[in-house]
Amino acid sequence: MKIIDGGVTAPKGYSAAGVCAGIKKKKDKLDMAMVVSEVPAVAAGTFTTNVVKAAPVRWDMGLLQEKQPIKAVVINSGVANAATGLPGEEDNKEMAQACAQALGAGITCCNIFTASTGVIGPRLPMEAIKIGAGMLAGALNDTREAGHTAATAIMTTDTIPKECAVSIELGGTTVTIGGMSKGSGMIHPNMATMLSVITTDAVIDRALLQEAVSAGVKVSFNMISVDRDTSTNDSCMVLANGLAGNPAITEKNADYQVFAEAIRYVMTELAKKMAADGEGASKLFTAKIVGAVTKEDAVILAKSVISSNLVKTAVYGNDANGGRILCAMGYSGVDFDPYKVDLTIESAEGSVMLFENGMQTDFSEEHATKVLSASEVTAIADLKLGDAEATAWGCDLTYDYVKINADYRS
């Protein structure tokens, strides 16, 4: 697998665009994006488990169920089109129809994935959306730059666009996977993810694509949390247009494994970028659980640690408060022996064991503070009960998180 500089336009046959359609309050901000495949693509996806599902989520889930070939993804940022009832669903369909019309012959609204992100409650500004659809169709380009502009246009409180691309060799043919995502607050994916578009030129069977996507999401997007709030709009949309011309993946052979591993890598990189860019975050905080009895136990424990407000504020303050990590593991619902746990903190500044066999060590506060002061910090808890492990990614909880969210709508 080769990591390449790129995003959704890295694979063959994809173009993208990002425009300023006037949806956001700040009128000079990019707020609509589009990704288009030259030919109809096999599609897969995972979506939020929130009962309050946004209109675009309901739409996309319907298209997937009907096994529609997908040619384009349109995304607006600024208004989530969630909790907008049936009128919101009508607005969403009109957005897809406007894009179909702008993209021209051979495409209907049923070939277009939609996504929205922003404030929950208000209706979409349809005038701006329709004009934006036209602008996007006109601006489409298959360059690296166009992919980057699209990744920028889907941002809300994100501070950096999130992209990743890799290439793999399948049967002597180069297959490329590219992706972009956005997400900074209301991040606690649950069998789904925030907004993410992943493109590939691989030739792959629809069911196998979905399987690789679901497996990847489970260990990437579903292992991050910024604030424990599972969004109404989480969507991971994946397109495979087959233009690489690799031997078709129709069974779980070696090619499938390489492909699945590559898509997992792209998803994990995007997920980590989201955690590190969590609202107000000053550092990426990783929790790794080892020595668990089952993988499921390790997953629950790791997520509990990165989700704890008290752990996150301690990480922000460079405070080696390992007791809070043990506490967050303790209330996770997983059974373990607290008198066996070893807890270590690691970063580029070194490592320090805070607890050994469940009891606080005589660690140096000065050294621990230094370890915690790095921009990426990992806590490793060894349960010493089995061989299972899991990793989850989060961030610290800062003044800026409160500032950003105390008045998000204004």
Added chain:
Amino acid sequence: MKIIDGGVTAPKGYSAAGVCAGIKKKKDKLDMAMVVSEVPAVAAGTFTTNVVKAAPVRWDMGLLQEKQPIKAVVINSGVANAATGLPGEEDNKEMAQACAQALGAGITCCNIFTASTGVIGPRLPMEAIKIGAGMLAGALNDTREAGHTAATAIMTTDTIPKECAVSIELGGTTVTIGGMSKGSGMIHPNMATMLSVITTDAVIDRALLQEAVSAGVKVSFNMISVDRDTSTNDSCMVLANGLAGNPAITEKNADYQVFAEAIRYVMTELAKKMAADGEGASKLFTAKIVGAVTKEDAVILAKSVISSNLVKTAVYGNDANGGRILCAMGYSGVDFDPYKVDLTIESAEGSVMLFENGMQTDFSEEHATKVLSASEVTAIADLKLGDAEATAWGCDLTYDYVKINADYRS
């Protein structure tokens, strides 16, 4: 039921004390408390479900299992004695032994409930604890003031002591219930509670006392959250010494109902005081769910709303972001029809409906901001599906929460 000004010394036969034993870093702060019953009391309690249980929690659960009569409760604040292993359990027993010795004849360590609260990890300073035990025994008094001093001595980041007392008439006899509690951070009780001592002079069967306690905890302490972090030390300890001389409650008769209702009231008042005094909180935020199919659904939904960081920051910012409330309900795990929900915000400043049938109303932002600016704000969501309802209490998430917790140990 009559509400009276008082705390744990309000019922007959209880004395209390609070002293400065030098456990906390600030050496002039009260940090040890004791409550003593003149005669052995029937005891009940609920404790944290956290797997990492503090040494005193393990101790108290053992005493309850052995049905030990309880004569005293000793509490230290400053060090949680959690994640301290078997040595921590030994320390805890020594604290109980020191108290038994100081209290004199007819009492052993097995008649003493213990509780600790503070930093997780460090060992108890046993020298200070033992001297403190002696000071407490010497300072015991049955006055209103002594109860208040004890309630002050168990505080950590709390800004106000929390007390409540009521009296009821049972078979022509006055029975009194008094209580105190502490809790401000790491508050998300789960079939348990933070530190709370409730005293009564009622004559009541042990099993019925436990039943009334468990039922009360379920709708009071278990319905609050400050930060979704379930503590290692949650304990609600209840003593009934029988000195009121009421007709013994040995069955679920009318007297039992009056008693259970009164203890529920005391617990709920203490719980609300804890939520309002949540770390950094500027206001009490109540979520009431009505029209749910089952009580369990309503409980889960109400707790999900008051636990959401995004809802809590919006409440802090007086931002009428009802979409976040719907979102938090949506990811709670409860199934409901999002297109039916009405959402209203109420306070002393008035009321405003933000969503009707799942869609945002055309509410006045100015009026909504005014409603939200009160010191107590309630959100009421009507699911229009059934008759079940539940209420949960929380607080807003502020800069001060981050400040308090970024450097708690120093």
